[in-house]
Amino acid sequence: MKKEDIHFGDWLRMFAGDVPPGFYWEVVLRIAIIYLLLMVSMRLIGKRMASQLSRR
Amino acid sequence: MRKQDIAAGDFYRILFGETPEIFLLEVLLRTLFMYVALLVVVRLMGKRMGGQLTISELAVMVTLGAIVSPGMQMPQTGLLLCLVILLCALIFQRGTNWLEFRFRKFEELSQGKNTTLIEDGVLQLAQMQKTKVSRQQIFAVLRSKHIYNLGQVERLYLEACGLFSVYTRSEPAAGLLLFPPSDQSVNTFGQQSAAGMSACANCGKTAERTPGPGGCPICGAHQWGQASIAIQEKQNRAS
Numbered sequence: 001m002k003k004e005d006i007h008f009g010d011w012l013r014m015f016a017g018d019v020p021p022g023f024y025w026e027v028v029l030r031i032a033i034i035y036l037l038l039m040v041s042m043r044l045i046g047k048r049m050a051s052q053l054s055r056r
Numbered sequence: 057m058r059k060q061d062i063a064a065g066d067f068y069r070i071l072f073g074e075t076p077e078i079f080l081l082e083v084l085l086r087t088l089f090m091y092v093a094l095l096v097v098v099r100l101m102g103k104r105m106g107g108q109l110t111i112s113e114l115a116v117m118v119t120l121g122a123i124v125s126p127g128m129q130m131p132q133t134g135l136l137l138c139l140v141i142l143l144c145a146l147i148f149q150r151g152t153n154w155l156e157f158r159f160r161k162f163e164e165l166s167q168g169k170n171t172t173l174i175e176d177g178v179l180q181l182a183q184m185q186k187t188k189v190s191r192q193q194i195f196a197v198l199r200s201k202h203i204y205n206l207g208q209v210e211r212l213y214l215e216a217c218g219l220f221s222v223y224t225r226s227e228p229a230a231g232l233l234l235f236p237p238s239d240q241s242v243n244t245f246g247q248q249s250a251a252g253m254s255a256c257a258n259c260g261k262t263a264e265r266t267p268g269p270g271g272c273p274i275c276g277a278h279q280w281g282q283a284s285i286a287i288q289e290k291q292n293r294a295s
Contacts (some may be wrong), residue, residue, distance in 0.1 A: 001132045008078040017134020031144045047218040
């Protein structure tokens, strides 16, 4: 995005952003995958990850 | 931004990036919006988010920061998009919480089960290997709980959330001392040696006299030390 295109009070850009409406569906799918990935990796890292006993 | 446009010492670029000065005002509005949205979502996620009891709470806490930051500073990012992502995080977190509450099997899958690391003053070496907790880490945990002798420990659990819970025996039995090997001078602190008792240096199993060629009946190790009994403190400290 170029500097000249950024105007104050461009509420459509501020609230909807510079993406097509279809991206909103994509983002739900993305976060579902990331959430699952994060949960599985946290689980595999092991119990002490949550309480952070050692500095590793 | 093209490589040729990046000149060293371009203070406008360093301070404002690729945005006009007025974008700073928009950043203020954006930050205000995202901050309120974040507060609302964290509040809705429930009381325990502050304490971060489980791995999923920690995972969500880490992601929340990453979710809100583009909304605060990237000009091309829409705030509604960030709001959708925040709401998704909220729904997934509350959804897994509900499933964990409703189905025991799901909780075991998502959070794991607790492990017994010490049973009747004996280190459970197989469980320690499974959870990758070293002997010195266990000793450090016990020392921080004012326990200086394995014989005082009835059970030590590693909870699924990563916390250690300890149950002490009502009467201290003979066991292995927990002082660091580097500090010899502290060895007798609050302890008396148990006459004729030996403790396995590997797992803490105690035995009358040093056993014969078979080694330790629990772990098969051959290194034995003097077993000690903790002198019971005056009952001036609750818990």
